[in-house]
Amino acid sequence: MNKRETIRSLLYNISLEHSAIIQYFVHSLLMDEPEIRSELEEIAREEMRHLKYFAHKVRELGGTVTIERNEEELKIAGPEWEKMIQSNISAEDKAIEVYSAQLDAVKDDSVKRLLDRVIKDETAHRERFGNILEEVKRKYSVSRVARSPASDEEEILSGLFTEEYRNILEYLHAYFNDRSCPHSHRYLDIAIESMVHMGKIGEHLSERGVLPDISKPEVEEADIGIKVIKEEGSLNKYDSALEKVEDKEARKLIGWIRNHERFHVGLLKDILSSSHRLTVGKIRKR
Numbered sequence: 001m002n003k004r005e006t007i008r009s010l011l012y013n014i015s016l017e018h019s020a021i022i023q024y025f026v027h028s029l030l031m032d033e034p035e036i037r038s039e040l041e042e043i044a045r046e047e048m049r050h051l052k053y054f055a056h057k058v059r060e061l062g063g064t065v066t067i068e069r070n071e072e073e074l075k076i077a078g079p080e081w082e083k084m085i086q087s088n089i090s091a092e093d094k095a096i097e098v099y100s101a102q103l104d105a106v107k108d109d110s111v112k113r114l115l116d117r118v119i120k121d122e123t124a125h126r127e128r129f130g131n132i133l134e135e136v137k138r139k140y141s142v143s144r145v146a147r148s149p150a151s152d153e154e155e156i157l158s159g160l161f162t163e164e165y166r167n168i169l170e171y172l173h174a175y176f177n178d179r180s181c182p183h184s185h186r187y188l189d190i191a192i193e194s195m196v197h198m199g200k201i202g203e204h205l206s207e208r209g210v211l212p213d214i215s216k217p218e219v220e221e222a223d224i225g226i227k228v229i230k231e232e233g234s235l236n237k238y239d240s241a242l243e244k245v246e247d248k249e250a251r252k253l254i255g256w257i258r259n260h261e262r263f264h265v266g267l268l269k270d271i272l273s274s275s276h277r278l279t280v281g282k283i284r285k286r
Helices: 003-030 034-060 081-105 109-139 152-177 185-207 224-244 248-285
Strands: none
Touching (some): 003 034, 081 109, 152 185, 152 248
16 A cells, blocks of 8 residues: 555545544434443544544645545434444444554554554444443333424524534644644644534534434635634624524523634634734745
8 A cells, every 4th residue: 555545545534433423423412311422422532533643644644634524334323222322333343344454455654553553442442332232222222313403593503513513624624734824733722612512502402302414514725814704703603693592501502602702713813913923024034
């Protein structure tokens, strides 16, 4: 496997991890037993680390990171809890199969070490899901069919969920690919906070029996100036939501996230100002 093929394989792995993260996250919303939900969320976070490791390796090899989603492997399953966990076991089996084949074919020792580590993680995940499956079979004869948003408030919250999902993907893309920005680590900070926002909105909707739209939003590459404008747009959406949403808990959640969005705007403006100073400094030196 040459370098180009290795990069292509790593990008495929990113798509598998992305699909697993969304699958496990949705199942955590649908399975409202606290210990099982916590376990699913923890495994999803570990898959996020795998995505990050694969993305960094793509960048080290000189490739461009794309955060696609493998729709064929995304299996929400259900509504029975048992079916959802079984689909998660199948996802781990698929990952182990793919990564094991790559381990045999790849030549780069650093990639081999990464694949070996991730295979061991996925094997542990499979065992954990197996234990959860046995627990579900023993204790829970449960199914849950989540509905689509039905009220204006639910539509607003679902739209904010999509907004946060888009933010996650766009800021991760910028973090992994923007080599010119000395503050690109800040993009990761914003992506992580957006993950928290998306999770909190998803949990709130789940308590209402609602599953938000989980389709992958379109991701646009944008320079720092456009990022400021888009983040201001996100802030405006939260301001507008506060004017329209009446539910007390929803308003508290929206207000909490709005404060973070305001902070993000200021952070991005600082990066823009810093980038401008660096550019001017380079021109003066020339």
